[in-house]
Amino acid sequence: MSRFQFTTGEQLLKLCTDRQIKISQAALLRECELVNTDAAELVVLMQNIYQVMKESVAKGIVSTEPSTGGLIGKNSSKMYQYWQSGQAISSDLLAKAVAYALAVTEENARMGRIAACPTAGACGVVPGLLVALQEQLAIADSTIIEALYNTSAIGIIIATNASISGAEGGCQAEVGSASAMAAAAIVEILGGRPQMCLNAAAIALKNILGLVCDPVAGLVEVPCSKRNAMGVANALVAAEMTMAGIESFIPFDEVVEAMNSIGKALPSTLKETARGGLAVSKTAMKYNDRIKSKPNNK
Amino acid sequence: MKNILSAFDIIGPIMIGPSSSHTAGACRLGFAAHKILGEGVRQVIFHLYGSFKETLTGHGTDKALLGGILGLQPSDERIRDAFELAHERQIYYSYINMPGEEDHPNTVVFKLTGVNGSEKTIKGSSIGGGNIIITRIDDTDLRFTGKYSTLITKHWDQPGIVLKVSAILADSQVNIANMNLYRTYRNDIAYMIIETDQQIKPEYLDQIKTIADVEFAVAIEKLF
Numbered sequence: 001m002s003r004f005q006f007t008t009g010e011q012l013l014k015l016c017t018d019r020q021i022k023i024s025q026a027a028l029l030r031e032c033e034l035v036n037t038d039a040a041e042l043v044v045l046m047q048n049i050y051q052v053m054k055e056s057v058a059k060g061i062v063s064t065e066p067s068t069g070g071l072i073g074k075n076s077s078k079m080y081q082y083w084q085s086g087q088a089i090s091s092d093l094l095a096k097a098v099a100y101a102l103a104v105t106e107e108n109a110r111m112g113r114i115a116a117c118p119t120a121g122a123c124g125v126v127p128g129l130l131v132a133l134q135e136q137l138a139i140a141d142s143t144i145i146e147a148l149y150n151t152s153a154i155g156i157i158i159a160t161n162a163s164i165s166g167a168e169g170g171c172q173a174e175v176g177s178a179s180a181m182a183a184a185a186i187v188e189i190l191g192g193r194p195q196m197c198l199n200a201a202a203i204a205l206k207n208i209l210g211l212v213c214d215p216v217a218g219l220v221e222v223p224c225s226k227r228n229a230m231g232v233a234n235a236l237v238a239a240e241m242t243m244a245g246i247e248s249f250i251p252f253d254e255v256v257e258a259m260n261s262i263g264k265a266l267p268s269t270l271k272e273t274a275r276g277g278l279a280v281s282k283t284a285m286k287y288n289d290r291i292k293s294k295p296n297n298k
Numbered sequence: 299m300k301n302i303l304s305a306f307d308i309i310g311p312i313m314i315g316p317s318s319s320h321t322a323g324a325c326r327l328g329f330a331a332h333k334i335l336g337e338g339v340r341q342v343i344f345h346l347y348g349s350f351k352e353t354l355t356g357h358g359t360d361k362a363l364l365g366g367i368l369g370l371q372p373s374d375e376r377i378r379d380a381f382e383l384a385h386e387r388q389i390y391y392s393y394i395n396m397p398g399e400e401d402h403p404n405t406v407v408f409k410l411t412g413v414n415g416s417e418k419t420i421k422g423s424s425i426g427g428g429n430i431i432i433t434r435i436d437d438t439d440l441r442f443t444g445k446y447s448t449l450i451t452k453h454w455d456q457p458g459i460v461l462k463v464s465a466i467l468a469d470s471q472v473n474i475a476n477m478n479l480y481r482t483y484r485n486d487i488a489y490m491i492i493e494t495d496q497q498i499k500p501e502y503l504d505q506i507k508t509i510a511d512v513e514f515a516v517a518i519e520k521l522f
Contacts, residue, residue, distance in 0.1 A: 005302070007302075027305055028305075030305075031304060031305045031306075034302065034304055035304060042305075045306065046305075046309065048312070049306075049309055049310050049312060052312045067316075068316065068355065068356055068357070068358055069356045107315065108315030108316045109315060109316045110315075111314050111315055111316065111321070111358045111361070111377065111378045112314065112315060112375070113312065113313070113314055113315075113373060113375055114312075114313065114314075114315050115309065115310050115311070115312050115313075116309075116310055116311055116313060116318055116322075116427075116428075117308070117309055117310075118308045118309070119318060119427075120313065120315050120316055120317055120318045120321070120322070121316075121317070123315070126309075148309055149305060151308070151309065152305035152306075152308045152309050153305075155308030155309070156303045156305070156307075156308055159303055159307070159308060160303060164308070165426060165427075167426075181308075217356060218349075218352060218353055218356060218357075219316070219356045219357070220315070220316040220317055220357070221316075291356075
């Protein structure tokens with residue numbers, strides 16, 4: 001096994017402790033070794049991805065163009081205007097991050113350009129939070145790029161030991177993974193130790209265990225877009241609790257293990273097949289009938 | 299054991315939404331098919347199987363497949379305008395929902411006709427996260443993933459053909475990473491899929507094309 005390889009939280013933590021490095025640094029070192037490329041080049045690659053994330057936020061908050069399925073498209077601009085009005089009672093950061101997460105998912109649903117993170121279905125959580133956080137706290141791009149490497153480490157561990165695919169593990173694998181990744185990144189940005197990052201990821205993931213993937217008409221629109229927005233809140237609360245010194249009783253690796261077994265136990269009707277849950281609700285079925293009767297719907 | 303994952307398997311790809319397998323993967327399949335044809339596409343008929351049928355318009359699978367055929371990459375915003383683009387370039391296309399199931403839920407068969415009249419039937423599947431696999435060209439089952447620069451030859455199954463092709467690759471300083479031969483019958487048409495660490499330069503591809511018994515050869519750059 002190579003020097004910087006890790007596939008569990010425990011291995012990642014040992015690497016960070018032994019070398020006195022942050023999770024983001026461990027992830028970058030691992031990547032350098034894996035693809036045999038300079039760190040500088042890999043930072044640029046991540047910078048390009050972050051650029052796309054920022055663009056998808058910027059486009060999404062101003063557009064009201066309907067999604068391909070016509071179910072969403074106006075929510076991010078509504079939420080952004082609400083944030084601008086100053087009426088949000090939760091926090092400036094949260095309301096803005098929610099608007100941004102909706103923006104990215106709406107861009108995705110109208111065939112705009114996005115960066116999957118870790119999937120297209122969950123593409124709103126991490127960019128929504130990181131872009132809003134950067135703006136609200138005036139954080140440098142370089143710090144956000146590092147944070148993205150931090151999120152990749154969390155994602156790698158989840159994808160290796162469980163799944164990041166809705167078809168395999170339900171929404172817990174998509175928005176669950178994304179909120180765990182975002183929670184860890186925020187904690188690192190706020191100066192938390194590697195152990196605290198894993199702690200925040202564990203708390204965020206625990207909250208979303210068992211969440212099913214039941215998209216209306218199989219589209220990545222309802223309930224996906226708003227679940228991304230909820231993922232933002234989930235990540236933020238997990239990060240706040242962690243920064244307050246609260247720990248997760250169940251360690252991150254064991255939460256991932258639980259998520260894996262729950263994902264396997266979920267029936268296939270609740271794993272992206274649109275044959276259960278909200279996808280077969282009365283309203284969803286009515287929508288299905290309507291789109292099927294459209295003459296030009298091939 | 300699962301593959302060792304990269305940070306960029308988690309963050310990214312940069313793609314046109316909404317679905318990595320139904321949009322990004324579909325586009326990549328179309329792109330691979332147009333490369334395998336080896337000339338501009340005049341006409342394409344998409345035979346759709348499994349969830350590709352169901353997600354056709356909702357996930358933009360129709361536009362993504364066609365966009366790929368037009369040479370667009372999964373991150374290209376022009377995928378949204380694929381119909382208009384095809385119209386401008388006078389490329390004919392149609393979609394047929396096929397009965398029955400294929401081996402993988404996201405499967406498409408491309409019936410392609412090129413600008414110079416060549417015809418190919420190419421089958422492929424989108425296997426998740428934007429990854430693809432081409433599983434058949436005309437009547438031969440094979441395996442092409444686009445993860446390497448790849449040489450595909452269609453040739454007559456005769457002794458010495460592998461030596462002749464690999465000699466040219468050696469001469470051009472191209473290292474073979476993986477190599478597979480596929481045939482249906484002995485002494486009949488066969489395919490060679492050679493994955494290489496370097497892209498094969500056009501002049502060497504031309505040499506490969508002139509080998510007796512090689513009917514067709516195409517060099518495809520690493521797709522992603």
